[in-house]
Amino acid sequence: MVTGGSIEARFGLVKPNFIVNPDVEADFYAYRSDISIRAVVESLQEDLLTGLAPKRLVWGPFGGGKTHTLHKIVGELEKITAIHSVYVDCPDLTKRATFLDLYRDGIMRAIGQEFVLQLFEATLQNVGMALRDELLKKLGDALSDEDLSKAIVRLVDPGFSKLKLWAFISGVSLNRTDLADLGQTQDLTVAESSRLAEMLILLGRLTKETLGKTLVLVLDEIDRLGGVGVETIATFDTGFRRLADPNQKAVAVLIGASAGGMGDMPEIFTERGSVMSRITRDAVVEIRALPATDVDRFIKDIIAHFRDPSADITALVTKAKGSSTETVTEDLFPFTEEATVALKGQLTGQMTPREITLKMTRLLGRAHRLSQTVVASDIVT
Amino acid sequence: MTTELLSEITGQKGMFYLLELIEGWELAFPKSQIFTAMETLGISDPDIVFEQMVSEGLIVGVGGNTMSLSTKGLKSFLLLQAVNGADVREVYRRLASLYPGWQQYEVVRDRMTQDFIRELYDRPDFHKLYLCSRWIRLEKRTKGRFAQAVYWASEQNPVEILVIHGPINRESEQNVEMIRTLDFLKSLGAEIVLNKKVHAKLYIREPGVSGGLQTAIVGSENLTIPKYAELGIKITNDSEMIDKLTGVFFEIYAGQSY
Numbered sequence: 001m002v003t004g005g006s007i008e009a010r011f012g013l014v015k016p017n018f019i020v021n022p023d024v025e026a027d028f029y030a031y032r033s034d035i036s037i038r039a040v041v042e043s044l045q046e047d048l049l050t051g052l053a054p055k056r057l058v059w060g061p062f063g064g065g066k067t068h069t070l071h072k073i074v075g076e077l078e079k080i081t082a083i084h085s086v087y088v089d090c091p092d093l094t095k096r097a098t099f100l101d102l103y104r105d106g107i108m109r110a111i112g113q114e115f116v117l118q119l120f121e122a123t124l125q126n127v128g129m130a131l132r133d134e135l136l137k138k139l140g141d142a143l144s145d146e147d148l149s150k151a152i153v154r155l156v157d158p159g160f161s162k163l164k165l166w167a168f169i170s171g172v173s174l175n176r177t178d179l180a181d182l183g184q185t186q187d188l189t190v191a192e193s194s195r196l197a198e199m200l201i202l203l204g205r206l207t208k209e210t211l212g213k214t215l216v217l218v219l220d221e222i223d224r225l226g227g228v229g230v231e232t233i234a235t236f237d238t239g240f241r242r243l244a245d246p247n248q249k250a251v252a253v254l255i256g257a258s259a260g261g262m263g264d265m266p267e268i269f270t271e272r273g274s275v276m277s278r279i280t281r282d283a284v285v286e287i288r289a290l291p292a293t294d295v296d297r298f299i300k301d302i303i304a305h306f307r308d309p310s311a312d313i314t315a316l317v318t319k320a321k322g323s324s325t326e327t328v329t330e331d332l333f334p335f336t337e338e339a340t341v342a343l344k345g346q347l348t349g350q351m352t353p354r355e356i357t358l359k360m361t362r363l364l365g366r367a368h369r370l371s372q373t374v375v376a377s378d379i380v381t
Numbered sequence: 382m383t384t385e386l387l388s389e390i391t392g393q394k395g396m397f398y399l400l401e402l403i404e405g406w407e408l409a410f411p412k413s414q415i416f417t418a419m420e421t422l423g424i425s426d427p428d429i430v431f432e433q434m435v436s437e438g439l440i441v442g443v444g445g446n447t448m449s450l451s452t453k454g455l456k457s458f459l460l461l462q463a464v465n466g467a468d469v470r471e472v473y474r475r476l477a478s479l480y481p482g483w484q485q486y487e488v489v490r491d492r493m494t495q496d497f498i499r500e501l502y503d504r505p506d507f508h509k510l511y512l513c514s515r516w517i518r519l520e521k522r523t524k525g526r527f528a529q530a531v532y533w534a535s536e537q538n539p540v541e542i543l544v545i546h547g548p549i550n551r552e553s554e555q556n557v558e559m560i561r562t563l564d565f566l567k568s569l570g571a572e573i574v575l576n577k578k579v580h581a582k583l584y585i586r587e588p589g590v591s592g593g594l595q596t597a598i599v600g601s602e603n604l605t606i607p608k609y610a611e612l613g614i615k616i617t618n619d620s621e622m623i624d625k626l627t628g629v630f631f632e633i634y635a636g637q638s639y
Contacts, residue, residue, distance in 0.1 A: 017628045023621055061590035092594060092618055096408065096452060173453060189453050190438035223592035231409040231449055258592025365634040
C-alpha cells in the first residue's frame with residue numbers, strides 16, 4: 001500500500017519515470033560502444049563542407065535509439081555547421097498513399113509555412129524590383145522554374161493572400177480561381193513525384209542561398225511506408241531516388257527506419273532497392289539492440305541523467321541499506337545491484353534502450369506501490 | 382468563357398456510377414477497363430470524359446496503360462456519396478483515412494474502445510499494450526477478437542500487457558463479468574494492478590521491433606460495452622505525446638496486485 005510521497009522524492013529523481021524525450025533531451029546520449037556519434041557527425045560535416053548534401057539511412061529495431069541518435073547527430077551538427085534541420089515523423093500511410101501524401105502531410109507540414117514563405121520573400125528581395133516581365137524572367141532564372149516564378153511573383157502584391165501560395169507549395173488541392181491567381185494551370189496534387197522532390201530540392205537551394213545554411217530533412221519512422229500498396233509505392237521510389245541522388249547537393253536527407261532486419265524494410269530501402277544503390281552501404285548506420293556489455297553503463301547513465309541534483313542521495317541510500325540486505329550503491333540507486341542483474345536477466349533478446357527504460361520505470365512504480373525504499377531483486381519478477 | 386468546375390465534371394450523367402465502379406476495382410486497372418465501363422453506363426463522349434478525368438487528376442497513370450483512382454478521385458467520389466445520401470459519418474471516416482496528417486489527432490466518440498480493440502485485430506503488429514480503465518468488462522465477441530490479436534502479435538514479438546483497474550468487490554454479483562474479463566486478460570499474460578483512485582481512461586499500443594503503429598486514446602470511455610455518449614482524443618504516431626502519456630500510465634501504475 002502506498003503511504004504517501006511522490007516517486008521522485010522517494011527515489012531522488014527529477015521525474016517519476018525513466019522515459020527519455022529524444023527531442024527535448026537530445027543533449028543526453030547514454031554511452032554505447034557500437035555507435036560513435038562523433039564519427040557520424042564528422043562524416044556528415046565533411047560532406048557538408050565539401051558542398052555535398054549527405055544522405056544517411058539509420059535503421060534498427062523499434063526502441064533501439066534511432067530517433068534519439070538522429071536528434072543527437074543533428075544537435076551536434078548544428079553546433080559546428082550551419083544547418084536548418086526539419087524533423088519529420090512519417091505519418092501513417094494507407095495502401096493508396098502516394099509520395100504526395102508524405103510530401104504534404106509529413107514533410108511540408110514539418111518545414112512549415114513561415115519558413116517557406118520567408119525563403120520566397122528573401123529570393124524576391126534578392127532579385128530586386130523590375131517591370132513584371134523582367135521580374136518574372138529574373139525570378140524564373142533564380143528559381144530555375146518558370147512556372148513557380150508566376151506563383152511567387154504574386155508576393156509583390158500586398159493584397160495577395162500568402163496562404164494561397166502556401167497551399168499551392170504544400171501540395172493542397174486548389175480551385176481553378178486560386179490556380180489562375182497563381183498563374184498555374186494545375187496544382188501539385190497531379191504532379192509527378194519527381195516534381196515534388198524538385199520542390200524540396202529547390203527549398204534546399206534557397207535555404208543555402210538566402211540563409212547560408214544546408215537544409216537537413218530528417219525523415220523518421222519511414223518504415224510506415226510498409227503499408228503502401230504495390231501500385232503506388234512506385235511514386236515513393238521516384239521521389240526518394242531523386243532526393244537520394246548523389247548529384248543532389250541541396251538537401252541533406254537522414255532517414256530513420258524501424259526494422260528487425262534489412263529484409264523487414266520497405267522494398268525501396270532494402271539492399272535491392274533503387275534508393276540504397278544511391279545511398280551506398282557506407283552511409284548506412286545500424287542501431288542495434290544494446291550490446292550486453294553496455295547495459296550496465298547504460299543503466300547508470302540513465303539514472304544519473306534523471307537524478308535530482310538537490311536530493312540527498314546519501315541519506316536515501318543509507319535508508320535503503322537499512323531496509324534491504326542487497327547491495328545498494330549511489331550510482332545504481334534506486335536499484336540494488338542484484339535488481340539490475342535480475343532486470344538484465346529479463347531482457348534477453350530485447351535489450352533496446354526503450355525496453356530497458358520502460359522496464360526500469362515499471363519496477364520503479366512497483367517499488368513505490370509497495371512503499372519500498374529501493375528496487376530490490378524480489379520486485380523484479 | 383468560363384472554365385469547368387470539378388463539380389460540373391463529376392456531375393455529368395453517369396459519372397457518379399463510373400467513380401463508384403472504379404472505386405470497387407483493384408488499385409490499378411487497364412485503361413481499356415474505364416472505356417468498357419463508360420460504354421456500359423451509356424456515358425456519351427467517353428474520350429472527352431476520360432480526358433477530363435485525367436486533367437482533373439481523378440485518375441492517374443501508374444505505368445504503361447495502367448491507371449489508378451487518385452486520392453483526389455476517391456475524395457470526390459466520397460463527397461458525391463455523401464451528397465447522394467450515404468451515411469455522412471462513414472464518409473467522414475473514410476475521408477479522414479485519406480489524410481494521414483489529420484489522423485495524428487482525432488476526436489473519437491462512442492465505441493472508441495471497441496475501435497481500439499478492432500484496430501489491434503486489424504493490425505496485430507503491437508508489442509506492448511497499456512490499458513487503464515476504472516472498469517473493464519468485455520463481451521464474448523470482443524474477447525475473442527482481443528485474444529486473436531494477441532496470438533497474432535505474439536508470432537512477431539512477445540506481447541506485454543499491463544492493466545490498471547479500479548477496485549473490485551469480489552463478493553458482488555455485479556462484478557462477475559468484470560472478474561471474468563480480468564481473469565481472461567491474465568490468461569493472456571497481462572499484469573493487472575488495482576488502483577482505488579483510478580478514473581483516467583487511457584489505452585496505448587506500441588509496436589514491435591519492426592516498427593509500426595503507435596497510438597494512444599485518452600477519453601471518457603471505460604473498456605466495457607459501449608452504453609453512453611463518450612468523447613476522447615486518439616493520438617497516432619506522435620511519439621513525444623504518446624511517451625508523455627506512457628509516463629502518466631506508469632504514474633498511475635500503483636495499487637495491490639490482482
